[in-house]
Amino acid sequence: MAEISGGCLCGALRYQLRAAPPKISVCHCTHCQKSSGSAFSVNLLTPEADIAFTGEMALYEDHADSGNILKRYFCPRCGSQLGSHNMLRPGMFILRAGTLDDTKALERVALQCWTRSRQPWVRLICDAPEFLEAPKI
Numbered sequence: 001m002a003e004i005s006g007g008c009l010c011g012a013l014r015y016q017l018r019a020a021p022p023k024i025s026v027c028h029c030t031h032c033q034k035s036s037g038s039a040f041s042v043n044l045l046t047p048e049a050d051i052a053f054t055g056e057m058a059l060y061e062d063h064a065d066s067g068n069i070l071k072r073y074f075c076p077r078c079g080s081q082l083g084s085h086n087m088l089r090p091g092m093f094i095l096r097a098g099t100l101d102d103t104k105a106l107e108r109v110a111l112q113c114w115t116r117s118r119q120p121w122v123r124l125i126c127d128a129p130e131f132l133e134a135p136k137i
């Protein structure tokens with residue numbers, strides 16, 4: 001299988017993904033809305049061992065009301081978000097799907113989470129199962 005590559009907008013941060021692209025999840029939480037400046041984030045939950053990054057990443061420690069800590073990584077030069085670490089999912093990296101060089105290899109959206117804070121003007125973007133908060137998987 002050909003390696004899958006991606007990176008930030010300016011090209012300072014790059015990565016190679018060794019495994020097949022995992023399923024897509026869409027997050028409508030208010031922190032993803034703020035940090036992306038958009039209505040939701042589009043994510044690929046990937047084993048950390050399957051990603052090789054090059055370049056320096058900046059980090060923001062995002063504290064949720066629940067006490068959970070999400071480390072959000074971004075390019076210090078262009079601000080593109082590459083993804084995050086969730087302390088509840090050790091060993092996994094939550095990769096931002098929009099940073100892939102070629103998104104055609106992606107399958108359909110597997111789930112949508114935190115739909116309780118979905119923007120009211122966001123209509124159904126897919127028929128994937130919805131969770132009002134984080135799914136227990």
Ligand SMILES: [Zn+2]
Nearest residue numbers: 008010075078
């Ligand atoms: Zn960049």
Ligand SMILES: [Zn+2]
Nearest residue numbers: 027028029032
């Ligand atoms: Zn989120």
